[in-house]
Amino acid sequence: MASSSSNQATIATIEIRIYALATSTVSITENSVVRRRRRPVVSKPERPLWVTLLIIFSKNLVLLLVILGLVQMIKNLALKSANASRGLVLDFERRIAEIESFLEVQEEFVNMKITREVNQRFEKLSEMLERKVSLDEIRMIAKDIVEKEIQRHVVDGLGRVDYALSSGGAMVVRHSEPFIIRRVIRDNGFVEIRPSKTIIPEAITLEHVAKAVAYDRSSAPKNCRVYGWHQGYDADITVEMGKMFLLAEFSYDLNKSNAQTFNVLDLVGSGLVDTVRFDFTSNHGNTDYTCIYRLRVHGHEPTSVLMTQS
Secondary structure (H helix, E strand, O other), rough: OOOHHHHHHHHHHHHHHHHHHHHHHHHHHHHHHHHOOOOOOOOOOOHHHHHHHHHHHHHHHHHHHHHHHHHHHHHHHHHHHHHHHHHHHHHHHHHHHHHHHHHHHHHHHHHHHHHHHHHHOHHHHHHHHOOOOOOOHHHHHHHHHHHHHHHHHHHHHOOOOOOOOOHHHHHHEEOOOOOOOOEEOOOOOEEEEEOOOOOEEEEEEEEEHHHHHHOOOOOOOOOEEEEEEOOOOOOOOOOOOOHOEEEEEOOOOOOOOEEEEEEEOOHOOOOOOOOOOEEEOOEEOOOOOEEOOOEEEEOOOOHHHHHHHH
16 A cells, blocks of 8 residues: 555656646747747838839830830831832842843944945845846845844854854963962963964954942953964964964953953954963952953954965
């Protein structure tokens, strides 16, 4: 009995201690909560009214500037588009005018060729009239002359045979250095060409790119000289200056047609030529290179008697 009562007293003591510990824990928790709740709240200082107004004004100003920039950009794009369209129309009209001018020149040239051919055959027609040739035969002869001249004009645009055409057998035999496919890398130089056949030269045509399709034509040759001589079957392509004779000396004019023809000097006479040298001493301002787009050599083939004498 004594031990039982002592055990109960011990248990009661433990329960009292546990209760006291729980009570102290709850009080500590409540105190910490109260302390947290009692922490003073720091409030942000209010901005002055003028600062708020200034911020609002700045934001609206930036937004307005962005809108104005977008409007100006759209306006510039619209103006550029309109200017480009206007430029295309003007360029198209200019090209049409140049084509019309070129066709007028070619038409005049054809008329001159036809007139010269008709005059050359006038005596023959007169003889045929004296022999009482029928009118139908005269018409057939005249028609044949006109068709031949028109066909010659359509083939090359000038109505003259080009003996310097590579597809016809002509070739470049010598040139100044450096040289890159029709381009001499300086403002002076030369090119020597072997025509497709031995001819009696009549004219030289120098052609550059048309101004309608080129932004810069300063690389065109300006002051030029063309020499010719008969090389024959000599394997040595070098030739003494005394053997060469001047065919033509001219200046290429950028304000005229892109294909300009220059007649051979009258002093040349009926000299035979199988080699042509094109010299240029200047161009139209390009300091890096000079372009030779096309050089044509016109003339006629000599008779067999003249070839035998040569």
